[in-house]
Amino acid sequence: MDRQGNVSLRGVAVAYGPVRVFDRLDLEVAQSEFLVLLGPSGCGKSTLLNAIAGLTEIDDGEIWIGGRNVTWHEPKDRGIAMVFQSYALYPRMNVRANLSFGLRVARTPRAEIERRVRVAAEMLQIGDLLDRRPAELSGGQRQRVAIGRALVRDAGVFLFDEPLSNLDAQLRSELRVEIKRLHQRLGATMIYVTHDQIEALTLADRIAVMKDRTFQQIGTPQEIYLRPVNRFVATFVGSPAMNFVPGRIEGAGAPVFRSASLRLPVPGYKFAHAPADGAPVELGIRPEHIILAPDASDAQEVSVEMSEPMGSDLLAWTRLGDLPLSIRLPAETMLTPGDRLRILLPENRLNLFDATNGARL
Amino acid sequence: MSAAIREPRGRRPWKPTPARLGLYAFLLISALFFLMPLYVMVVTSLKGMPEIRQAHLLNLPAAPSFAAWSKAWFAACTGLSCNGIRVGFINSLRIMVPSVIVSILVGAITGYALSFWRPRGAVLLFGVLIAVAFIPYQVFIYPLVRIFSYLGINNSVPGIVVIHTIFGLPTMTLIFRNHFAALPEELFKAARVDGAGFWRIFGAIMLPMALPIIVVAVILQVTGIWNDFIFGLVFAGRENLPMTVQLNNIVNSTQGEREYNVEMAATLLTATVPLVVYFISGRWFVRGIAAGAVKG
Ligand SMILES: Nc1ncnc2c1ncn2[C@@H]1O[C@H](COP(=O)(O)OP(=O)(O)O)[C@@H](O)[C@H]1O
Ligand SMILES: [Mg+2]
Numbered sequence: 001m002d003r004q005g006n007v008s009l010r011g012v013a014v015a016y017g018p019v020r021v022f023d024r025l026d027l028e029v030a031q032s033e034f035l036v037l038l039g040p041s042g043c044g045k046s047t048l049l050n051a052i053a054g055l056t057e058i059d060d061g062e063i064w065i066g067g068r069n070v071t072w073h074e075p076k077d078r079g080i081a082m083v084f085q086s087y088a089l090y091p092r093m094n095v096r097a098n099l100s101f102g103l104r105v106a107r108t109p110r111a112e113i114e115r116r117v118r119v120a121a122e123m124l125q126i127g128d129l130l131d132r133r134p135a136e137l138s139g140g141q142r143q144r145v146a147i148g149r150a151l152v153r154d155a156g157v158f159l160f161d162e163p164l165s166n167l168d169a170q171l172r173s174e175l176r177v178e179i180k181r182l183h184q185r186l187g188a189t190m191i192y193v194t195h196d197q198i199e200a201l202t203l204a205d206r207i208a209v210m211k212d213r214t215f216q217q218i219g220t221p222q223e224i225y226l227r228p229v230n231r232f233v234a235t236f237v238g239s240p241a242m243n244f245v246p247g248r249i250e251g252a253g254a255p256v257f258r259s260a261s262l263r264l265p266v267p268g269y270k271f272a273h274a275p276a277d278g279a280p281v282e283l284g285i286r287p288e289h290i291i292l293a294p295d296a297s298d299a300q301e302v303s304v305e306m307s308e309p310m311g312s313d314l315l316a317w318t319r320l321g322d323l324p325l326s327i328r329l330p331a332e333t334m335l336t337p338g339d340r341l342r343i344l345l346p347e348n349r350l351n352l353f354d355a356t357n358g359a360r361l
Numbered sequence: 362m363s364a365a366i367r368e369p370r371g372r373r374p375w376k377p378t379p380a381r382l383g384l385y386a387f388l389l390i391s392a393l394f395f396l397m398p399l400y401v402m403v404v405t406s407l408k409g410m411p412e413i414r415q416a417h418l419l420n421l422p423a424a425p426s427f428a429a430w431s432k433a434w435f436a437a438c439t440g441l442s443c444n445g446i447r448v449g450f451i452n453s454l455r456i457m458v459p460s461v462i463v464s465i466l467v468g469a470i471t472g473y474a475l476s477f478w479r480p481r482g483a484v485l486l487f488g489v490l491i492a493v494a495f496i497p498y499q500v501f502i503y504p505l506v507r508i509f510s511y512l513g514i515n516n517s518v519p520g521i522v523v524i525h526t527i528f529g530l531p532t533m534t535l536i537f538r539n540h541f542a543a544l545p546e547e548l549f550k551a552a553r554v555d556g557a558g559f560w561r562i563f564g565a566i567m568l569p570m571a572l573p574i575i576v577v578a579v580i581l582q583v584t585g586i587w588n589d590f591i592f593g594l595v596f597a598g599r600e601n602l603p604m605t606v607q608l609n610n611i612v613n614s615t616q617g618e619r620e621y622n623v624e625m626a627a628t629l630l631t632a633t634v635p636l637v638v639y640f641i642s643g644r645w646f647v648r649g650i651a652a653g654a655v656k657g
Contacts (some may be wrong), residue, residue: 055550076556088551092569101565102555149551161547 004066005079005156005189006031007052012061014051021047021213024061029191034183037193038200039210040236045193048210049159052191053082066156076106078157081150085162087142089134095145096130099152120151123182140171147179151186160192164199176202197237201225209233227351231358234284234351240315243290243325245283246355249275257283257352261321262300268347271361280355287315288328289349292341299342302327307335316341406430406625413621429622433630437623439610446627449607453587453634455518456603460525461582467526468533468578469571473563475534476541477549487538494531502595509596516598524596525586533578540574541567580642584635604631 007029014021021044029035037045050056052063054075062071070078089098099120103113121127124144134142143163150158160179164172180203183190194200200207201221208218209232217229228234234242247259249266252274257264264283275281293299302318302325309331316327316335327343329335352361401418407425435445442448471490475483505524506515514520544567552562568575593603608631612624 050550053550053554055553074556075550075554080554082551082554084547084551086545086547088545088547090548090552090566092566101552101557105556105561149555153555 004031006064006066007157007189007191008062008064009048009052010062010064012051012063013059014047014056015059022051025215027208027215027218029189032187032189034180034190034192034203034205036200036204036207037191037210038197038207038236039195041195043210044213045195045210046161049082049161049191049193052078052157053080053159054078076102079155080157080159081153081155082159083143083146083150083161083163085165087134087146087166089142089145089149091134094131094133095126095137095148098134098145099130099148102149102153116152116154120148123151123185124148124178139167140175143167143175144178147182151182156188158186158188158190160190162193162195165194165196172199179203197239201237207237209236211236226349227360228284229360231282231284231353234353238286240287240326240328242284242286242351245285245320245323245325247281247283249279249281249352249361250277252277257281259283259323261323264345264350266347266350266352269350269352271352273361275352275354275361281361282353282355283345284351284353285345285349286328287326288313289346290325290327291344291346292327292329293344294342296342296344299344302341302343304335304337304339304341306337307333402625402629406622406629408622410618410620410622429620430626430630432620433611433623433627437611437627438614439607440614446604446607446611446630449602449604450630452597452601452607453593453604456521456525456593456597456601457583457586457634459518460522460529460586461579463522464526464529464533464582464586465575465578468530469537469568469575470563471530471534472537472539473541473567474559475538477546477562477567478559487534490531490534494535498528499591502591506595515596516601518597518601521592521597521601524592525582525589528592529582529585532581536574536578536581537571540571544570576642580638583638587634 007027009025009027012025013023025048027048037048039045047056051058052065054063054070054073058071062069064070065078065080075082090101093101096117099117100113103116108116117130118127121130124147126141126144126148129137129141129145134145137145143166146163163179164175167175176199179190179192183203192199192203201224204221206218207221207224209216209224211232217224217233219227224233224237228237231244245257245259245262247257247262250256250258254265254267255269255271255275257266262283300320302320305317305319305324307317308315311331313331314329314333314335316329316333318325318327318341327341353359354361404420404422405413405418406429407422407427409424409426409428412423433445434447436443437445439446439449474480475487480486509515509520509523514523548566549562552566557565587603588605589603590605590609593601594606597603597606608627611627
């Protein structure tokens with residue numbers, strides 16, 4: 001099997017009976033890229049992944065993998081391997097048989113099967129579990145075996161469908177690192193589905209944010225995080241969530257953001273397209289981008305309502321006038337409710353969204 | 362001990378209430394109600410005819426003897442031949458074993474195909490199959506006799522095996538489909554990615570996971586087919602009449618004095634197979650039914 005793995009979807013349409021999931025979807029994934037499909041439940045991530053794998057019939061369009069048109073190929077002939085959320089281990093087979101099942105189906109020589117199973121088991125540290133049944137494994141071990149089963153296929157493209165969502169937080173971050181290491185080591189293309197924005201930000205070379213069966217934004221984690229193209233992406237990515245302040249943009253030459261309790265000149269803001277004078281907008285800023293400036297003359301004053309220590313830092317819930325505003329502060333900050341803070345909202349960290357359709361301005 | 366009134370601690374003590382006593386009484390009476398006929402049959406089969414004529418139905422046999430059992434097995438007359446009920450026993454085995462295997466296999470494959478491969482019209486097909494199960498099967502007998510004699514498999518063991526397979530199909534398909542439908546679909550997808558096809562997925566993954574349901578199916582089919590009377594009478598042919606039909610002949614064709622002990626023994630012999638199946642597999646049966654709720 002050749003190990004090429006660029007993936008290309010061209011005008012793909014998928015429907016479940018009368019329910020249309022995708023109308024015309026295009027996506028390019030480069031060789032060795034780690035692409036994360038990120039979106040809330042039901043937005044079509046699994047459907048897209050299944051279409052790439054050949055597990056869901058597509059109604060229109062083409063799917064290319066490794067330079068071949070595989071639109072009509074069976075899943076096994078597409079040069080892909082897949083890992084599922086429920087692990088999907090064969091319950092009546094031990095780990096060794098689970099790992100080797102695909103190779104046995106393909107009538108791979110016994111010595112080669114043994115070699116590949118050994119390599120995969122070593123890589124995932126499941127060597128001493130080989131004779132156990134899936135029922136005798138913990139969740140983390142099961143998912144390792146499931147990843148191992150994908151590894152032995154020696155495929156150019158790995159598809160992951162929420163592989164970590166059934167694990168507890170500790171294991172999740174452990175395996176996350178392991179998957180990233182695996183990607184660096186194998187150099188294979190990986191398409192990874194998740195609804196967890198942390199996973200997306202930590203793993204991805206590029207993130208494709210999805211909502212309602214369409215791509216909202218495709219870009220590097222940094223682009224997605226710092227320059228979300230609309231209010232949905234801004235809200236969905238980042239935790240704790242971005243603050244939003246409704247208001248208006250005034251003044252064509254030197255634009256000023258204005259709301260009941262905030263007046264903020266934004267002369268240097270790089271508008272994608274200039275709004276009309278007085279247009280309703282929403283100003284967005286992430287809690288960690290707000291800075292304390294006790295002595296600045298143009299600072300805003302907020303009052304602390306409560307604070308949440310998060311270990312590595314502290315989240316202050318404050319009010320600017322009557323607007324809620326959360327601010328991320330160093331962990332050792334001492335705050336009591338009622339304290340007043342003077343803050344700055346740096347212009348280069350601001351996001352302005354059209355209040356009517358949520359698009360970035 | 363001074364502590365007559367104990368502080369509540371640990372397991373709550375068991376206290377009989379009137380409702381509970383009533384429940385036990387009811388259970389006891391029900392059990393007796395069903396055990397009484399069995400008891401009468403067993404003691405009667407162990408008595409000689411003179412003792413039976415005294416008509417003390419419930420008395421234990423004065424001198425228990427297996428003579429009646431021996432006669433029922435080796436020498437009871439069914440119609441003209443007097444070779445005992447063992448002929449029917451052999452016939453029933455010859456019918457039951459292939460019928461059970463084939464009907465379960467066909468039902469399992471159908472249920473598997475319907476739940477994972479979803480051929481076009483699968484829902485309709487399944488609906489029709491279940492609907493047909495509610496039509497009284499007597500309706501089908503005459504047309505089937507005509508079809509079978511046209512095909513030349515009337516009055517043969519293969520013919521009756523086909524009959525049992527057809528009439529077992531709705532139930533078998535239903536229980537297997539429900540079992541497979543409860544399995545995660547990702548298991549099937551994983552096997553597809555691994556390159557396994559229709560039969561490989563069935564044989565290597567789905568069938569091994571269906572073991573508890575197979576046990577249930579075996580019990581249903583063994584008892585159902587063993588107890589069958591009408592299909593055996595109509596389709597098996599005179600050479601292959603099952604045990605139930607021969608038992609009927611013994612009971613109904615006695616000349617002169619009725620040999621109650623022999624009839625009781627023959628009946629008990631006929632009931633042996635389902636009884637043994639229940640005793641051996643009762644636990645499995647319950648487990649299999651319960652396993653439907655638990656993931657494999
Ligand atoms: N087998 C199916 N039949 C009909 N609709 C489906 C089926 N599977 C998924 N859908 C619909 O397609 C949409 C996308 O589902 P899915 O790809 O599973 O979302 P995600 O993986 O992002 O949670 C959902 O609205 C869902 O209701
Ligand atoms: Mg999904």
